[in-house]
Amino acid sequence: MSEPTTTKALLVGIEKYEAGESWNLNGPAHDVIRMAEWLRDQKVPPENLTIFLSPLDKNQDTLKQAKKLTGSEPATATKSNIQDELSRLQNESASLFFLYWGGHGWVTLEGERRLFYADARKDDERNLDFNDLLVSACSDYYRNMPQQLFIVDTCANYMPQIKNPPRDQLGKKDPRFFPEQFVLFAGKLGDQAKNLDSEQTGLYTRELLTELYSLFFNETWPPNMEAISARLQRKFIDLRAQGLTEQTPTYLWSRDWSGNERNFGQMPVAPALEITTPPFTVKMPKRLSVQELSQLLNLLSEIDALKNRQRRDVIVNQLRPEISNSISRADDTITDILNIFNTSRNYSGGLKELLDFTEVFARNSIQFQALIQTITHILPEECQSITHILPEESQ
Numbered sequence: 001m002s003e004p005t006t007t008k009a010l011l012v013g014i015e016k017y018e019a020g021e022s023w024n025l026n027g028p029a030h031d032v033i034r035m036a037e038w039l040r041d042q043k044v045p046p047e048n049l050t051i052f053l054s055p056l057d058k059n060q061d062t063l064k065q066a067k068k069l070t071g072s073e074p075a076t077a078t079k080s081n082i083q084d085e086l087s088r089l090q091n092e093s094a095s096l097f098f099l100y101w102g103g104h105g106w107v108t109l110e111g112e113r114r115l116f117y118a119d120a121r122k123d124d125e126r127n128l129d130f131n132d133l134l135v136s137a138c139s140d141y142y143r144n145m146p147q148q149l150f151i152v153d154t155c156a157n158y159m160p161q162i163k164n165p166p167r168d169q170l171g172k173k174d175p176r177f178f179p180e181q182f183v184l185f186a187g188k189l190g191d192q193a194k195n196l197d198s199e200q201t202g203l204y205t206r207e208l209l210t211e212l213y214s215l216f217f218n219e220t221w222p223p224n225m226e227a228i229s230a231r232l233q234r235k236f237i238d239l240r241a242q243g244l245t246e247q248t249p250t251y252l253w254s255r256d257w258s259g260n261e262r263n264f265g266q267m268p269v270a271p272a273l274e275i276t277t278p279p280f281t282v283k284m285p286k287r288l289s290v291q292e293l294s295q296l297l298n299l300l301s302e303i304d305a306l307k308n309r310q311r312r313d314v315i316v317n318q319l320r321p322e323i324s325n326s327i328s329r330a331d332d333t334i335t336d337i338l339n340i341f342n343t344s345r346n347y348s349g350g351l352k353e354l355l356d357f358t359e360v361f362a363r364n365s366i367q368f369q370a371l372i373q374t375i376t377h378i379l380p381e382e383c384q385s386i387t388h389i390l391p392e393e394s395q
Contacts, residue, residue: 001095002095002096002147002221002222003095003096003221004039004042004043004044004221005043005044005045006093006094006095006096007039007044007048007094007095007096007097007098007221007222008048008049008050008089008092008094008096008097008098008145009036009039009044009048009049009050009097009098009099009100010050010052010085010086010089010097010098010099010100011032011035011036011049011050011051011052011099011100012032012051012052012053012077012082012099012100012101012102012103013028013029013030013031013032013033013051013052013053013054013055013062013077013102013103014028014029014052014053014054014077014102014103014104014116014117014118015027015028015029015054015055015056015059015103016054016055016056016057016118017054017104017116017118017119017120017121018118018119018120018121019116019120019121019122020122023104023120024056025056025103025104025195026056026058026059026195026197026200027102027195027196027197027199027200027201027202027205028102028103028153028195028202029053029054029055029056029059029062030059030062030200030201031100031102031153031201031202031205031206031209032051032053032062032066032100032102033062033065033066033069034201034205034209035100035205035209036049036051036066036069036070037069038209038212038213039098040069042221046069046070046071047070047071048094049069049070050070050085051066051069051070051074051075052074052075052076052077052081052082052085053066053074053075053076053077054076054077054078054118059200076118077103077117077118078117078118078119079117079119079126079128079168082117082128083168083170086133086136086170089142089145090141090142092144092145093144093145094144094145095146095147096145096147096148096149096221096222097137097142097145097147097148097149098148098149098151098222099148099149099150099151100151100152100153101115101151101152101153101154102153102154102202102205103115103116103118103154104116104120104154104155105130105152105154105155105156106155106156106157106159106162107156107157107360108162108165109305109311109361110310110311110314111310111311111314111317112129112130112131112132113130113131113152113156113185114127114128114129114130114165115127115128115130115152115154124166125162125165125166126166127165127166128168129167129168129169129170130152132167132169132170133170134150134181134183136170137179137181138177138178138179138181139177140177142179143177145179146179146180147179147180147181147222148179148180148181148182149181149182149222149225150181150182150183150184151183151184151208152183152184152185152186153186153193153202153204153205153208154186154193155187155192155193156185156186156187156192156193157192157360182222182225184208184225184229186202186203186204186205187204194245203239203244203245204232207232207235207236207239208228208232211228211231211232212228285345285346285382286379286381286382288378292378295374295378296341296371296374296375296378297334297337297338297341299367299370299371299374299375300337300341300371301333301334301337302367302370302371303358303362303365303367303368303371304361304362304365304367305358305360305361305362306333306337306358307333309333309336311361312336312337312340315340315354315357315358315361316329316340318357319344319350319353319354319357320347320350320353322347323343323344323347323350323353326343326346327339327340327343327344328343340354341354345382351375351379351382351383352382352383355372355375
């Protein structure tokens with residue numbers, strides 16, 4: 001059973017990068033301090049907190065605050081410093097391992113989430129392969145950390161200018177074990193996480209800390225992250241409805257304490273229905289002619305992100321569970337794409353969702369724009385809400 005006194009935390013806040021001022025963020029360093037303060041309030045010992053900070057010049061006071069909270073100087077959030085700490089932790093024991101990371105991130109064409117180190121440059125995009133970290137955390141090296149909580153407040157959009165990013169594999173050791181692992185991301189693949197410069201915080205972290213501080217002190221440890229995720233879902237739906245964020249609301253991916261993977265995504269919360277509400281009728285998707293279906297299938301199969309099975313799997317896994325779990329996957333590419341397309345259309349907003357996730361990897365391609373132009377002509381009713389991805393001359 002996890003206890004605060006036997007919890008170990010690694011907190012990373014990066015505001016200043018070697019890549020230059022255009023990468024500056026005003027908030028992650030203060031978010032780390034707030035997260036550390038919350039952990040100390042929960043009775044996590046100061047010596048069990050390890051902080052890596054690379055603050056803006058105007059936020060250098062966070063270095064003193066970090067030292068006050070932990071009793072030691074925080075190290076800069078460079079590749080070597082963080083990797084050394086991850087290696088050191090392989091020999092440590094903790095009932096709960098807690099990792100928080102605030103800064104810049106992006107997603108590769110293969111759907112891998114990468115987090116930039118502070119010493120990342122435009123000619124050397126030093127980064128942590130976060131997907132690889134999760135796998136490494138399930139290896140025998142970390143067997144003495146049976147519960148693991150990861151919170152990442154970074155962007156997850158595709159950056160086409162990064163062609164061949166460096167990839168440093170973390171150490172793994174067989175046999176694997178299966179820790180209780182819970183992972184929260186600020187947004188789905190393709191999202192840009194909003195940073196509030198005026199408040200010196202990330203929007204996601206601000207809302208998360210509000211939830212954490214609302215807990216009663218005597219609640220179980222670690223907190224009920226699934227319940228917190230559900231409340232954050234409601235908050236981000238409201239924030240988006242108010243036009244306060246572009247982040248897809250509540251898209252929080254988790255591998256929970258029981259080993260289940262699930263998506264909390266894009267499902268609007270319906271208002272309660274009055275008893276007098278008349279029954280609604282279900283409108284089935286338009287039946288396509290052989291020629292229309294053939295034309296769309298040809299265009300879909302020309303998109304690189306859908307040609308590749310691995311990238312296709314990434315896109316399918318991001319769809320709402322009721323969609324992704326209903327798709328009958330096929331071995332050959334054409335049949336598989338057809339099944340994905342047809343199943344997505346059977347759900348309200350499903351076609352838009354499929355196109356949104358495909359856009360993450362194919363936004364500027366001629367093939368994708370050709371698909372959008374054709375599909376909006378053939379299926380205008382289903383495509384009413386996807387005009388934001390049309391080329392300018394088509395809008």
